[in-house]
Amino acid sequence: RKEVEQDPGPFNVPEGATVAFNCTYSNSASQSFFWYRQDCRKEPKLLMSVYSSGNEDGRFTAQLNRASQYISLLIRDSKLSDSATYLCVVLGSGTYKYIFGTGTRLKVLA
């Protein structure tokens, strides 16, 4: 089983739609969780950290479910500019090793 698993997609959604991605992780001792965004042939950029209580940044909402060992990302009112690959990242307790998922591709269609 992979340490961090994501549905690779692609998710094709119309502009204005709401879309959600999930990511599961295998190490229950993991402590820190993040979503990164990566545009085609570009470097990953931090989208948001994921807190136990959940957090929101504009149209983006991230949730953590420790019991089921998954994190989620919800994007509301999708824009064409949201088209990208969304990478789930997990950092274990007492380690500096960041584990990335394979990413989920999102295409927002006009």
Add this chain to the structure above:
Amino acid sequence: DAGVTQSPTHLIKTRGQQVTLRCSPKSGHDTVSWYQQALGQGPQFIFQYYEEEERQRGNFPDRFSGHQFPNYSSELNVNALLLGDSALYLCASSLQGVFVGEQFFGPGTRLTVL
């Protein structure tokens, strides 16, 4: 404020050769991590350098080695190149002690091994 820079941007090598990739961290950052990203995959952690020491290593063979200099810049060396080493190599910098996880990535070096 300069971000993370990497050189070269592209590189073509043949099997068995050696390569050195370079990274300058974001101004004020003291920690550098290196990643390998194959096509269609997420970045894979190679190692992290802090205070000129390798403090964490991923599942990569000893052919992959690195160095961090007193000015915090870093090099990644790969010996005896294999076809499977073809990938985008990303450098990420962060500041020790600041909120964990906020890494800033450079644009990467695309390595092709023929």
